[in-house]
Amino acid sequence: MDLFLQLAATGLVVGSLYALCALGWGLIYGTTLHFHVAHGAVFTLAAYFAYAAQKFLGLPLAVAVVAAIAAAALSGLLIDLFIYQPLERRGAIRTTLFIASLGLLTLIENVLAIIFTPDPLRMDVGWLADSIQLGPVFLTRLHLVSMATAILGFLALMAFLKYSLWGQAIRAVSSSPEMARTVGIDLRRVHLLTYAVGSAISAPAGILVAMDVGVEPYRGTTFVLLASVAVIMGGIGSIPGALLGALFLALLENIGVWKIPSEWQSTISFGVFLIFIVVRPRGFFGRKIQSAEI
Amino acid sequence: MTAYLAHFLVMVAIYAILALSLNLLIGYSGIFSLAHAAIYGIGAYASALAALNLGLGFWGGMVVAAGVGAFASALVAIPSLRVAGDYYVVASFGLQVVVLAVFMNWTDLTNGHAGLPGIPRPNLFGWVIDQPFEYVFLAAAFAVLTWAVCWRLTNSAFGRVLQAIRDDEIAAQAMGKNVVLVKIVIACISSALGAMAGSLYAHYITYINPSSFSLHESIFIATLVILGGSERLAGPIVGAFLLLAIPEVLKFMAIPDTVAAPMRQIIYGALLIVFMLVRPEGILGRARHGR
């Protein structure tokens, strides 16, 4: 039983990180319909920004983290501005955009690998690495911070989308770009904003993972693809769905270890994913899959 | 020098088969797969295991490889192609990850990281094909065969249907084409051919391990297809040739090994971005009309 609880706790921590990544990616995908795999690069860049800010600029950890999140938000925005929007202006189909995104992910990861070497780099996290015991479960303070960040991030995003003018604009574009255009919403600006917000929300995940196990150039790829699975399971266009999908996926992986050897974790996740898309392709909360506008 | 050249040519032929088969999906059907390296690996392992455990030779191994490859693909294609293209991308990623996990962890079968050594060379009625240039001919023959199969598929009513699906899937459905079935069929054919390339590879190198069949490799094969141009069949072959030449050029530039691998990836990534911005139809594709 203790083992089960420990695994569940780990699942929630990992789920928090997947959730932050899924919330950001899902927001971008739901609004722009771009399969933005380069989001994994932004995730990784955030970690390296934080590391560099702490190590080379000597900034205190908290400041470094905030700076890194801002830098990541800017990076996401620049990707849309300089790569995706020009492609769309040239009439690129979605696969073309995906390929460019994939190229960008590969490029950024490997540039980082050359500059910083592929080995994990440790960050100085001070007392966050201390262990805490909650009943039979052992977690570090960092783990608790991760969970708190995910909850806060989710609530902040929901509030932003519901109550702020920009958030409502994003929601309008997400549900129907054509309609949004007719009411005078500038799609390009909304896209840029979506990328900034989506990148900002996922940046903490990259930083938190790095603070826990070190900064690595290739982790982003796995995270972004797991995020896409989480978003699909949760339902495209649904923010709570992305959160739920991420938690569900992480719990499945971590509790699965209880009975199934850990090497097979990924197999479990994708097996469940395949069953899901057969049984309920629109996910937990997604809108019904419509054919294209006919 | 000649052994080096022979090796280069064999690998070009193998990658040409991989690129041609993936092109059936990406170029002709507009379906993006991240799992082609997994399929390549399935073919290699299936063929190797058939040879080592069942005593089947290269030829039997290749048939087994094609069958297992097509089956694995169907398993993923059938649920995901019913829904939408993006689902297939994610499902193919899943396949890639799971297959690699199987290669690395089902050690009873695959020997895990240690890999499988001692795979026999092809044996054609007693003539063992083990000289470098003999293998070039064998590999080239299979490349030509693959090209012929792709040509037949694309220059036919079936090929028309594929193009129609890529151009406007809804119209294809309205005109009576069973789009989902066609996509599943082409995915299976693409995988059968890709797995055959794996078989060719296994019996050439005679030792395989999981590291050759990673996600990076899938991205590399996709890069070959995209850069070479997906609209003409010669495209993937040109792409294979050019992209395999890049690492050789890098070697001549005396770049340290630790930097060479990521440097290659940077070049591939940069090429993908530049091509999508400037010439999405690839090197050999028909230029877009100025509209």
Next chain:
Amino acid sequence: MAAEPPILCVEGLARSFGGIQAVDACTFDVQPGVITGLIGPNGAGKTTVFNLITGFLGADQGSIRLRGRELLGLSPHRVERLGVVRTFQHLRLWNKMSVLENVLLGCDTPAGENVFSLFLRAGAVRAEEARARERAMEVLQFFGLADRAGELAEDLAYPEQKLLSMARIFATDAPVLLLDEPTSGLDSESLGRIVPMVRRLVDHGKTVLLIEHNMELISELSDQVVFLHQGRVLAAGPPAEITRDPALTEIYFGV
């Protein structure tokens, strides 16, 4: 004169989208060998009815029967195989393919489309392809597009593209043709090419159900009219009856 039974029966068709009832208790019959016009103000649900009949949308309720065979719940390609084919308001031509290829895709080429016979029955495939090309050229001739056969669909002028979209569905030999706004976006000169073409379809024994906005063309272009408003059938009958009804005219023009 004994009336033939209707070839297509729509009964109690209903479909809603998130609270909006797009189609409601929609019931009408389509007689064989005539042109039936589906008219009504914007947003009346006409294209939705087309989508429901052809399987692109699922209905919440109702039934659609083609010669007694239920079409509801079938996927679009199955509906076409059974004999109902449609054009689209936005044409949806295969732009990067040639005019001939667009029509060829409507012709019957089961051997060439089957992977097994493609490799194992090369002779049969070749013969079938030759026959299909012949038929495709005949169809193009019928529509006056034969000299454009090798051009890309996107390079045609708009009226010719409209003709092509009709040509490719005609090639399928399906008995029931659904035309979604065949005259929209055309000037009076081009109308002179399209309108007689629709008549000629019927002369060849086809049944046509078309969506039409232009009240003036309705009398010319239909033998029967079904008036749709807010997803319901308000009236059905000969065009003269419908166009002269002041209540309906009011609804149509929103006066």
